[in-house]
Amino acid sequence: MAMRLPLVAAAPAASITEAGGLLPAFSSATQLAAITLARVGAADACGAGRDHAVPAQPADLARVVIVGTSGAGKTTFAEALAAVLGGTAQDLDPLFWGPDWTPKPAQVFRQLVAQAIAGERWVVAGNYADVRGLIWSRASCVIWLNYSFTVVLWRSLKRTLYRASTRKPLWHGNAESFRRSFFSRDSILLWVLTTYARRRRNYAALRAAGEFAQLRWIEFRHPREAQQFLQALRDAAPGQPAGAGMSALLPVTGGCLCGAIRYTCASPLGPANYCHCADCRRVTGSAFNIGIRVDVANLQVAGSPSAFVHAGGSGQPVTRQFCGDCGSPLFTLHPARPESIWLRAGTLDNPDLVRPAYEAWTSSKVPWAHPSADLIRYSRNRQ
Secondary structure, X not given: OOEEOOOOOOOOOOOHHHOOOOOOOOOOOEEEOOOOOEOOOOOOOOOOOOOOOEOOOHHHHOEEEEEOOOOOOHHHHHHHHHHHHOOOEEEOHHHHEEHHHEEOOHHHHHHXXXXXXXXXXXXXXXXXXXXXXXXXXXXXXXXXXXXXXXXXXXXXXXXXXHHHHHOOOOOOOOOOOHHHHHOOOOOHHHXXXXXXXXXXXXXXXXXXXXXXXXXXXXXXXXXXXXXXXXXXXXXXXXXXXXXXXXXXXXXXXXXXXXXXXXXXXXXXXXXXXXXXOHHHHHHHOOOOEEEEEEEOOOEEEEOOOEEEEEEOOOOOEEEEEEOOOOOOEEEEEOOOXXXXXXXXXXXXXXXXXXXXXXXXXXXXXXXXXXXXXXXXXXXXXXX
């Protein structure tokens, strides 16, 4: 009988560091989730956010909302994504602001937004809560540029210096000045400083709430991940829309050494990472683990894995599942990410699908293991 994997209660945000670990026992034919991304033709499925590379269905990118704290680069990314998808991008700021930095009437703003999202394919960039329901109810995907405070502040400073020094008109004759940018209560830098943490918490809560069930969430923690995502889309088969040809990669299958446990992913794989934590070394019997994060939804498991629960580096219980017959490690679940599961890369029938995007817990890395010189590195969990 098919049963759904029991999910552990959500906990405060904790990192992926134990992402090579475990998940609570699920019985035969459990359904789990492998969220969308893999190679398309020659494209590499890379990234270290919630979802990366190319979503499994082109429809996922039909109507995209780009969000993130001010200064993350939403407009630039939206324009690049629209260029790849063959559409146009709409920044919400020009719809909100009138001349002399005066907000437009609320009803006018909503009408302009409604017009911008009237079509079936669009990319919108912006955080305005007053029109979130209007936009998100029609969107198919949210891309969250969840970059570190250091990255955001540096980007904001560079952009502000450029705009203030050139007095480049933005929209409706508005332009930034040194006085407005550095010596006023309307300073964008002050806005970044005072809203960064709150906005990050808000988007994490919105994703967890799942109010807009149709949305796919893609989270990038570093600009390099966003660029890898765009490049994967650009590398799609010539003459085909982004995301086309994915069916040739499906289903993604794997299992344990003896064959008692088998799994099938109905959609391509998510991001992979090297984990150098001491727990992963012991569990794998090697220098590191390579885990692949997938969402709970579309993974079917045949067989009954055994489970071992152990406190991870964050102090929270991490569940690791393995075959009770041959001992092959298979899955990991962390209570802070109940929507996700990590597959052991070595259990895939086609390991060529794996493209690690970053290394975690490099502070525990053994000196004789050198996976790659090109990956993003985190001394502990990915922040």
